[in-house]
Amino acid sequence: MSEQWIRDRLGICSWSLHAKDPADLIGQMKQLNLKKVQLNLGPVIEGGAWANVGAELKKAGITIVSGMVGSVGEDYSSIAAIRRTGGVVPDSRWPATHENMKKAAPVAQQLGLKLVTLHAGFIPQKEGDPAFDKVVDRIRTVADIFKNVGCAIALETGQEKAATLHRFLHALSRPDIGVNFDPANMILYSSGDPIEALKLLIPHMKQIHIKDATGSGDPEAWGKEVPVGTGDVDWPAFFGVCKQNGYDGNFIIEREAGDQRIVDINKAQQLLFASASKVV
Numbered sequence: 116m117s118e119q120w121i122r123d124r125l126g127i128c129s130w131s132l133h134a135k136d137p138a139d140l141i142g143q144m145k146q147l148n149l150k151k152v153q154l155n156l157g158p159v160i161e162g163g164a165w166a167n168v169g170a171e172l173k174k175a176g177i178t179i180v181s182g183m184v185g186s187v188g189e190d191y192s193s194i195a196a197i198r199r200t201g202g203v204v205p206d207s208r209w210p211a212t213h214e215n216m217k218k219a220a221p222v223a224q225q226l227g228l229k230l231v232t233l234h235a236g237f238i239p240q241k242e243g244d245p246a247f248d249k250v251v252d253r254i255r256t257v258a259d260i261f262k263n264v265g266c267a268i269a270l271e272t273g274q275e276k277a278a279t280l281h282r283f284l285h286a287l288s289r290p291d292i293g294v295n296f297d298p299a300n301m302i303l304y305s306s307g308d309p310i311e312a313l314k315l316l317i318p319h320m321k322q323i324h325i326k327d328a329t330g331s332g333d334p335e336a337w338g339k340e341v342p343v344g345t346g347d348v349d350w351p352a353f354f355g356v357c358k359q360n361g362y363d364g365n366f367i368i369e370r371e372a373g374d375q376r377i378v379d380i381n382k383a384q385q386l387l388f389a390s391a392s393k394v395v
Contacts, residue, residue, distance in 0.1 A: 116358055116391035121366065125384065126151030126180055128324070128369040131376060136164040137171040144177060147380055153322075153367045154226070156182045156219045169226045180365050181230040181269075181322055184219040187211040189234075194304065194335055201274060202236020203253040204246075213253075216260050224264035230321055231261055232269045232295040238283050240275070251286050258292050267291040269321040273300025277312035284319050294319045297369070298348045299326035305334040310352050317360045325368045325383060340372040343383035350390035358394050 127149050134140035144152065158165040172179060188208045190196040199205065203212055223231050235254055239247040258268050272280060272294060284292065294316050298309035327346030330338045368383055370376050
């Protein structure tokens with residue numbers, strides 16, 4: 116793998132940069148020499164300063180490769196809290212989340228997006244469990260909303276083991292529903308080895324997040340997100356699996372911790388180039 120091969124597929128999550136408006140986002144991306152972005156659709160739905168983000172990014176030569184949409188009322192203060200409130204699983208929040216997805220779809224269409232990512236929530240382990248079937252139905256509903264505007268969806272990894280997500284995808288049996296793979300989330304949630312998870316899920320891969328973490332050793336306690344290259348992800352092995360399986364999608368850097376985002380993301384790029392160069 117060459118540095119150019121990675122660079123051509125490398126982007127940044129807009130929310131990693133805490134930009135106050137599109138001009139701020141563009142300025143930070145120029146510092147990072149990145150021309151691809153995954154865009155948080157929340158601020159665009161609200162309008163205001165972000166109403167014309169598509170045109171502004173296009174003028175700056177930046178491509179929006181995907182969007183991200185959240186569920187309503189998610190609480191990430193602890194693993195127990197996000198298990199109760201995450202994704203499409205909670206019955207009390209599903210009507211509001213459903214409406215939020217319906218608001219996001221025309222925004223995705225206006226931006227010309229072909230992919231939107233989201234968290235399904237903690238998927239029940241057993242197929243045939245009424246709770247499992249409920250989440251299948253809700254994700255199909257979300258997928259239909261976006262399919263109607265020409266957009267696929269990808270479910271972010273980590274809140275369940277890879278084998279559970281694999282069973283879930285087979286139960287869905289839809290090519291427009293795939294995976295947004297985040298190796299750090301597998302570690303943060305104590306959900307299994309990210310390299311083995313990647314091997315299992317890569318046939319369903321639509322996008323990959325680049326993020327790193329160290330584990331807590333306790334499945335009920337968060338691990339710690341750390342700069343790429345300082346955590347537990349084996350990046351040369353990671354890119355080796357990508358190459359062996361012909362992955363040709365984007366790699367989107369996500370940094371959600373720390374107060375030196377530009378520094379950390381620049382270091383991540385250099386680490387990625389070095390790691391990829393070890394893959395033959």
